[in-house]
Amino acid sequence: MEKGGDFMFIKLTVYKKNGLHVRMAAAFISLLQNLIQNKEILKKTYVLYQDKKVQVNNLLSLVSLKIGQGEEFILHFEEKIDDQIVQQIKDFFEQTDLEDSQQAETDRLLMENSITLHEAISALPNGIVVVNSDNIITYVNAAAAKFLEKDPHELINQRADEVIPHSRLHEVLKTGKMELSKKQEINHHTLLTTRSPIIFNGKTIGAVAIFQDISTIEKISKELNEVKELQQRLNLVLKSVSDLIGLTDKNGNFIYKNDEMDVLLKKLNSVPNIQSIIGQHEWENIKNTQNQIMKLIQVNQQSSYITKINPIFVDDEFRGTVATMTPFDDIKKLLEKIDLMEQRTKYLEMELSKHQGFDEAFHKIIGNSETLKDSLTIAAKVAKTNSTVIITGESGTGKELIAKAIHEASDRKNNLFIRVNCAAIPPQLMESELFGYEKGAFTGAYKTHRGKFELANKGTIFLDEIGDLSLDLQAKILRVLQEREVERIGGYAPIQLDVRVIVATHRDLKKMVDEGSFREDLYYRLNVVPIHLPPLRARKEDIPLLVEAFRKQLNARLGKNIKGYEKGFMEALCSYHWPGNIRELQNVIERLFNLADEEILRCKDLPYYISNPQCQENKKIMQKQNINFGNEVLTFKEYEKQIFSFACQYYPSYNQLAKALGITHKTAAKKIREYGLEHLVGKKYQMD
Numbered sequence: 001m002e003k004g005g006d007f008m009f010i011k012l013t014v015y016k017k018n019g020l021h022v023r024m025a026a027a028f029i030s031l032l033q034n035l036i037q038n039k040e041i042l043k044k045t046y047v048l049y050q051d052k053k054v055q056v057n058n059l060l061s062l063v064s065l066k067i068g069q070g071e072e073f074i075l076h077f078e079e080k081i082d083d084q085i086v087q088q089i090k091d092f093f094e095q096t097d098l099e100d101s102q103q104a105e106t107d108r109l110l111m112e113n114s115i116t117l118h119e120a121i122s123a124l125p126n127g128i129v130v131v132n133s134d135n136i137i138t139y140v141n142a143a144a145a146k147f148l149e150k151d152p153h154e155l156i157n158q159r160a161d162e163v164i165p166h167s168r169l170h171e172v173l174k175t176g177k178m179e180l181s182k183k184q185e186i187n188h189h190t191l192l193t194t195r196s197p198i199i200f201n202g203k204t205i206g207a208v209a210i211f212q213d214i215s216t217i218e219k220i221s222k223e224l225n226e227v228k229e230l231q232q233r234l235n236l237v238l239k240s241v242s243d244l245i246g247l248t249d250k251n252g253n254f255i256y257k258n259d260e261m262d263v264l265l266k267k268l269n270s271v272p273n274i275q276s277i278i279g280q281h282e283w284e285n286i287k288n289t290q291n292q293i294m295k296l297i298q299v300n301q302q303s304s305y306i307t308k309i310n311p312i313f314v315d316d317e318f319r320g321t322v323a324t325m326t327p328f329d330d331i332k333k334l335l336e337k338i339d340l341m342e343q344r345t346k347y348l349e350m351e352l353s354k355h356q357g358f359d360e361a362f363h364k365i366i367g368n369s370e371t372l373k374d375s376l377t378i379a380a381k382v383a384k385t386n387s388t389v390i391i392t393g394e395s396g397t398g399k400e401l402i403a404k405a406i407h408e409a410s411d412r413k414n415n416l417f418i419r420v421n422c423a424a425i426p427p428q429l430m431e432s433e434l435f436g437y438e439k440g441a442f443t444g445a446y447k448t449h450r451g452k453f454e455l456a457n458k459g460t461i462f463l464d465e466i467g468d469l470s471l472d473l474q475a476k477i478l479r480v481l482q483e484r485e486v487e488r489i490g491g492y493a494p495i496q497l498d499v500r501v502i503v504a505t506h507r508d509l510k511k512m513v514d515e516g517s518f519r520e521d522l523y524y525r526l527n528v529v530p531i532h533l534p535p536l537r538a539r540k541e542d543i544p545l546l547v548e549a550f551r552k553q554l555n556a557r558l559g560k561n562i563k564g565y566e567k568g569f570m571e572a573l574c575s576y577h578w579p580g581n582i583r584e585l586q587n588v589i590e591r592l593f594n595l596a597d598e599e600i601l602r603c604k605d606l607p608y609y610i611s612n613p614q615c616q617e618n619k620k621i622m623q624k625q626n627i628n629f630g631n632e633v634l635t636f637k638e639y640e641k642q643i644f645s646f647a648c649q650y651y652p653s654y655n656q657l658a659k660a661l662g663i664t665h666k667t668a669a670k671k672i673r674e675y676g677l678e679h680l681v682g683k684k685y686q687m688d
């Protein structure tokens with residue numbers, strides 16, 4: 001025994017056959033508890049064996065030292081112990097058998113320890129499986145049974161490798177080597193398994209497997225990885241946007257800012273908080289109202305930003321803000337670009353519809369001028385509807401041609417296109433022409449006659465020269481347009497109609513309305529889709545195209561083989577002002593075809609007034625000089641007929657003729673009809 005100050009070391013030898021076995025260790029602890037009543041002293045009493053040091057009153061620790069027979073160990077007190085006690089301890093190790101009282105106390109201690117140990121192991125969250133040297137399971141705690149999804153009694157006495165997937169305990173039994181923290185999956189649990197041999201007296205008497213469930217940790221770590229990945233992605237996104245983005249804490253200090261925001265803050269050279277950008281007032285506003293703000297903020301002289309600040313509230317508590325700023329110049333430029341693109345798209349759409357959109361019905365309308373294409377674009381669009389169309393333009397500009405094309409391009413194309421020249425039909429016949437009559441409605445009505453409107457049912461009626469209709473008939477037409485029904489003269493019941501109405505005029509209807517010669521209500525009824533055809537002189541680029549088209553048509557029709565034109569021919573045509581428009585051009589070309597002996601059209605064959613533009617003004621004078629009244633005095637009617645038969649030959653249209661004679665278009669049409677001179681109209685116009 002050694003004593004040093006308060007320290008005491010007692011050297012003891014274990015003589016018992018099985019060394020310091022469990023029962024003896026329990027008896028030893030029980031003895032010490034009896035001898036040393038002061039628990040504090042006992043707590044500080046240790047057993048030193050080889051290089052290990054354990055508390056003496058811990059049975060498991062003591063037994064785990066595995067002190068064998070004849071081996072020595074040191075009992076170390078940190079307090080001074082009575083010599084008597086020391087002697088009793090020594091005696092205990094020298095005595096051979098335990099006394100009865102010692103025996104009973106030992107059993108109690110052992111029992112207590114075993115139960116405590118069992119409870120502790122059972123309650124462990126880690127699974128524990130113990131096997132004997134034959135790899136038969138001898139112990140399973142509740143956690144292990146749960147991982148294996150079996151009752152403990154189903155596992156006890158079973159071979160471990162038969163009931164535990166990848167048990168490997170037999171390997172541990174074989175090698176005697178510990179396997180530390182090996183990962184394995186058992187029934188959806190991710191487990192870290194430590195397997196160690198149980199060695200006693202140098203022999204492997206069994207093995208123990210300890211399973212630690214790391215499923216939750218695994219899940220958390222996976223989630224953590226995902227969060228990390230997400231964060232990295234978010235960082236990348238925030239870095240790659242050109243907007244300025246930042247997160248602030250509740251004091252406005254930036255806790256995150258992307259590079260662009262960083263650059264701005266550095267430029268501002270002030271405290272790096274959001275207040276330095278939006279001002280203290282706005283900041284207070286956000287905090288108090290919990291509202292988002294979106295403002296154009298001029299940060300410095302050069303730059304302003306569309307700034308959006310969203311407050312972050314958690315459980316009604318203000319936690320900070322998310323700020324995004326978009327350079328306003330960028331947006332302005334973008335808006336300008338969008339505007340430009342929109343304009344371009346519109347232009348391209350229009351161009352496209354001009355080139356592609358026309359129905360085949362429009363292909364016979366020759367011309368490439370913008371003005372004509374604009375008119376055709378409207379015509380092609382309106383063809384698909386049932387709207388009333390009014391076509392205006394000088395005589396010979398192609399009003400009827402367009403009206404027909406609209407009909408041909410419409411769903412009505414398989415039904416009739418009925419043309420009514422309102423200037424050519426005498427007013428007294430007009431009503432019966434338009435609306436028809438019942439048998440016996442008036443003298444001479446021997447049978448029922450269907451009017452043009454009726455004939456055009458399901459098709460199109462084209463009322464040419466609508467401006468020449470009497471006010472009375474205008475009212476009747478208006479009724480048809482409103483009611484979509486006609487009543488034959490002498491008829492009793494109205495007839496329902498489905499007619500598409502297209503009207504045309506060379507007159508200024510608006511002016512006529514102002515003058516009271518055209519009904520205002522009808523004017524607005526008709527003016528739904530106006531299409532204006534420009535005169536040929538306003539689209540001279542179409543002349544070569546038209547001439548070429550007429551050349552081909554006439555070659556085919558007249559069996560000729562005119563191949564081209566003399567130099568200067570086209571120029572002469574283009575410098576003429578074509579008062580009779582395309583009809584006049586068509587007639588001139590046809591006349592040249594008749595005159596041509598060669599394969600080309602020559603300038604010398606052109607009418608004098610076309611090849612010599614300076615003579616055009618003299619034409620009227622020459623015409624006037626040509627009137628010959630003779631020596632006989634005739635009746636006024638006969639003179640009138642002579643005047644009309646002379647004059648109408650020199651003008652290609654009623655309109656021009658009327659202008660030349662200083663009368664209305666209507667009167668001119670009436671007189672020509674009256675004297676049956678229609679076949680002479682424009683006859684000498686080219687011949688002059």
Ligand SMILES: Nc1ncnc2c1ncn2[C@@H]1O[C@H](COP(=O)(O)OP(=O)(O)OP(=O)(O)O)[C@@H](O)[C@H]1O
Pocket residue numbers: 364365366367393394395396397398399400401402464506546582583586653
């Ligand atoms: N763009 C064109 N392409 C080919 N031929 C055309 C074109 N425009 C008109 N024409 C032809 O010119 C002639 C006159 O056309 P249309 O009768 O349609 O004119 P309009 O304006 O109705 O005349 P008006 O007012 O005297 O009745 C027709 O033979 C027609 O085929």
